[in-house]
Amino acid sequence: MKKTMHNYRKLLNKNIMLALMFCLTLGIGIFTNSVQVKAANSLKIGNIQAYGGSQVAFEATFKMNGYQKIEIYRSTSGGAFQLVDNFTEEGELWNTYSEGWYTVGNKKKVTCYADNTKVAGQVVFEDDSVTVGNRYSYKVVLTCYDGSKITSGTVSVAVTLDTAEILNIYSADAKKVKIKWRRVSKAQGYQIYRTEGKKWKVIKTIKSGKKVTFVDKKVKKNKVYRYKVRAYGTVKGKKVYGNFGYVCKASLKKPTVKGAYKKGSIYGPALNNNQLMQVRRVVQSFKTNYIKKSMSNYEKAFIAFNYLNQNCKYATRGWQYNGANTAWGALVYGEAQCSGYARGMKALCDAIGVPCYYVHANKKALNPSHQWNQVKVDGKWYIVDAQSGYFLAGSKTWRNEIGMSWDTKGLPKCSGSNHKRGGFYGI
DSSP: OOOOOOHHHHOOOOOHHHHHHHHHHHTOOOOOSOOOEEOSTTEEEEEEEEETTTEEEEEEEEOOSOEEEEEEEEEETTOOOEEEEEEESSOOOOEEETTEEEEEOTTSSEEEEESSSSSOEEEEEEEOOOOTTOEEEEEEEEEETTSOEEEOOOEEEEOOOOOOOEEEEEOSSSSOEEEEEOOOTTOOEEEEEEESSSOOEEEEEEOOSSOOEEEEOOOOTTOEEEEEEEEEEEETTEEEEOOOOOOEEEEOSOOOOOSOOSTTOTTOTTOOHHHHHHHHHHHHHHHHHHOOTTOOHHHHHHHHHHHHHHHOEEOSSOTTSTTTTSHHIIIIISEEOHHHHHHHHHHHHHHHTOOEEEEEBOTTSSSTTOEEEEEEETTEEEEEETTTTEEEEOHHIIIIITOOOBOOTTSOOBOSSOOTTOEEOOO
8 A cells, every 4th residue: 555645646545443453454555655474483574664753653464363462662773672562462451443443552551453352453553652863663572372483574663744735735826835834743843845947945943843834925926946854853953854855846837727707706796816827726736736737536636635623713703704605615724614715616626627515405404504515426426515524425325314305306316325435535
């Protein structure tokens, strides 16, 4: 499986534990940049990965019976191996997921994720007691009932800061560029780099790990700039850096993306020409940075769905404030109610070539004021509701489970069942 990326670029950015369980069930590895080490006596470990600046996980496979204790040994930055945690074969049932369960080590430093009722077969060990700036090596030792021991080979990984991926970048007014990136755990701050050609320059150092936005006002009209961001921290008085995220473009040229950008637009009938131009600029940047021609309509629609969820929050004050019932509220201001989410989704889909309708509930619906979208993916039409977190739901789900009702006149027939990869994705 390819290296973890943010929602627009690699889609399906699931909770990592559920991803681990899913991959264990299928018998495949989830980690990349790994070293597979085979040891004798049917004990193997490998596929190691550090993430979050504070966790290391690796796979292990046991193909024998008759052991009573599992020990995890760790070496830090080339030091001697020391026992970091241990398990008994049966382990403690702590919680249940859809495909498996996990147990906590006796020293509460390592967690074992398995897909059966024992610490056996193919499992994942996760060490939550690591720190940024160190390199860790691991080995597993099994103690059998007769006192004999079986020792695995070793795997190693350096713990670094995560990548600060850019989630949103645009110039709505051709006078400044707004950038938002994913917050990195353990980061003390961020560096923003910019270039107009080949030479990169640090244009801003943000001295806070919590601040994840920046406005670049030193830009010129009709220029195209490229940006990248990386996190930094301090370990034992020495600065450490995360990897650069993907390079993203911000254009201050006139947008060319297609859509309904005339007064009275479906994106917001009350929006003026200036607001519609701002929407168009944001949509242009979205398409430029996150959409490729080779993508399927499923991929494009899912990226647009996640883009809205990452960059727009629910407008609690009401639909009448800050264009919350328009695509401008959802895409430019970053706050919207259901109508704004639906109009924003429509604008994104129009630009990337995904057939899309804006749909309003009727008086028979559980919520007669609710609005959503109907999109075409894999030859069929499905419900997408970015505000509530539903993606490619079928009409039966929408009517029977959600309580929605709508006039279907003028709309293509919607699939009765969910798409095979559709359903509730959360918000």
